[in-house]
Amino acid sequence: MAKLTGKAVIAQGGGPTAVINQSLVGAILEARKFPEITKIYGARHGVRGILEEDFIDLTQATTHNLERVAFTPGSGLGSTRDKPDEDYCRNMFRIMLAHEVRYFFYIGGNDSADTCRIVDEQAKAASYELRCIHIPKTIDNDLVGTDHCPGYGSAAKFVAHAYTGVNLDVRAIPGVYIGVVMGRHAGFLTAASVFAKRFPDDGPHLIYLPERVFNPEQFVKDIQDAYDQYGYVVIAVSEGIGNEEGKPIIATLKSGDGDIEKDSHGNIQLSGTGVLGDLLADLVRKNTTIKRVRADTFGYLQRSFFDCVSETDFHEAREVGEKAVQFSVWHDVDGSVAIVRVGDYAVQYDLIPLTDVAAKTKTMPDEFINEQGNGVTEAFKSYAGPLIGNLNPIDHIAAPKVHKIVQG
């Protein structure tokens, strides 16, 4: 049987990461090796680029340019927050048909996998043979079906580096430090702060995740206890922490949520604002006697910081792009590329059904969270460690105290 021959379209949806361009370039360079793929087009700003027939011909990019783009964070093609419905997909499909597109690669999270699923169904309904492959990416690591997700390791490394510095900073001038890390439903990224801990008294001393109900009274008590024990407290909090009803804490702490921005899906804006951090800092100031309380919101810095990339992540992001093309041509199947952990540490790649990934969210399993719900376990560290890679060792000064002769 002759292989399916035609053009390929590649695009990216959702938030950028530090390594998404590795997946892009992996797919482009791999696609160029196959005669079945006559050209590879990039759609600008995700599915919107397909809808608006806004393509660039990546077949005509140079290898040097692409290799430099691979090292560039962000999304080289641009991205979109559009969440296509059936109609939107039908219109996309019409454009792809006109350009004789036979391969569709979409780099993104669970929404992007869902887009692939709908486009795939449209094509099947029209008896148009089209390979739809979802290439995973997310800093949140919240995709089901894959051991972990490209983009996570590098963002996690950023969080670990940030907390390494912050822990030492707050040790030097003691007080309470609250860092707000991205993660609406999954705490994997916030949990990565634990890798800043080298000595038993290093921070972060407390980690709060969206997988556990957030109790403001317990939060204040935990902080006071840790302060009494260590003389300073470093805390990592997921932006998505919520109360028992699942209502975001940012909304419960704020008197009236009139000026809290909501997106088109009614989700409260969690990133790009310092409100949650400031509210939590106020909570500590008002309910303890600790004077120096600071809050930072990591915001967009953690998503595509330059030159803070995990080596594992870097290579795997490239490989999921390459494998997407290989699966589509050699195996003639649709699906989502999944990473399977086969060794400590080694992976291989699999293609799983789009329906397994589409619109589903993975959260931290119970064994990764401590009993008190304010920290993570060794099991989490075993899981996430290889994804982030080794951090260079920091050190404390090891020197004896001098005997007091005046005040002794």
Next chain:
Amino acid sequence: MAKLTGKAVIAQGGGPTAVINQSLVGAILEARKFPEITKIYGARHGVRGILEEDFIDLTQATTHNLERVAFTPGSGLGSTRDKPDEDYCRNMFRIMLAHEVRYFFYIGGNDSADTCRIVDEQAKAASYELRCIHIPKTIDNDLVGTDHCPGYGSAAKFVAHAYTGVNLDVRAIPGVYIGVVMGRHAGFLTAASVFAKRFPDDGPHLIYLPERVFNPEQFVKDIQDAYDQYGYVVIAVSEGIGNEEGKPIIATLKSGDGDIEKDSHGNIQLSGTGVLGDLLADLVRKNTTIKRVRADTFGYLQRSFFDCVSETDFHEAREVGEKAVQFSVWHDVDGSVAIVRVGDYAVQYDLIPLTDVAAKTKTMPDEFINEQGNGVTEAFKSYAGPLIGNLNPIDHIAAPKVHKIVQG
């Protein structure tokens, strides 16, 4: 004449940096080479450690431990915000006398230089021979008398890396992005965001510095103009921007400043809160039709982020520590170590009077700021470029647009 012989005390004051431990270790290892320095003690938490006779004997630290500490951000000895007056210095001096301290090295900014100055005067008044050397550090680069300041290059590199990522992130999902960078009086650190710009349309498109009066109406207009021109806007703002009377914008925009924290000197708390960023974002939302407006406050991340160190800064921080000891022993003089730029790029070190540096603040010279007061000049880039070092080149995809066949 016999050289002055006795113990040395080293300490650090003010905010930590990514390379302050390089200066510390440079001084310790150099001090160990001189028989005149019988022991080198570290005071814990700056001058407070001297006052409380809280010393550790750094002579008994291993070289390996110290070299690892040198690579560790933050302040290995701990720091303090104490600003000693004459009385405080008299008591410090009494403790130093008891321990037969003849060399005092203090790593810090202009307040720390002032502390050195007062201690030096006390010693002279008591006819007690004591070498007082100030070792410069600050991320703000606001010390007079030195070409630039250790700590600045690495913090500036962090800001450049952050804006490199943020520019690409906001290009991918267009909108307005406001980043609030540290700097109460001097804009050097905020200005470093310019190094994220590679292509003419890259951000940051607008940079606001404390050296210029901040006009909210002009700010909104600048943003609308840039948005119309580029389709997205990335902005860098110093936390210290103020109005015509020099009042911080954070106070003028906030209705009633009841919940704005002030420190013991009456300074409004600028760092460790997202308030200014959120206020500026609201200003843009309310006065333009741009929907996606995000603000991040870089906060403590920029001060001692791990593993984002400028090579120039790294070496110079070490050298100012070494030179401090050499000046004190070989030249028998007090003063502040200054960096003199003697080539493009090369430096040498000088010792300048403590009174030249103490309690004085350097700000950005006029030739570093553009005429409109919303950007920086090539002169600034020539000045700051070598301090930060080369950034790896990012790239945009260079590929031709595909001709539209459906909507063409």
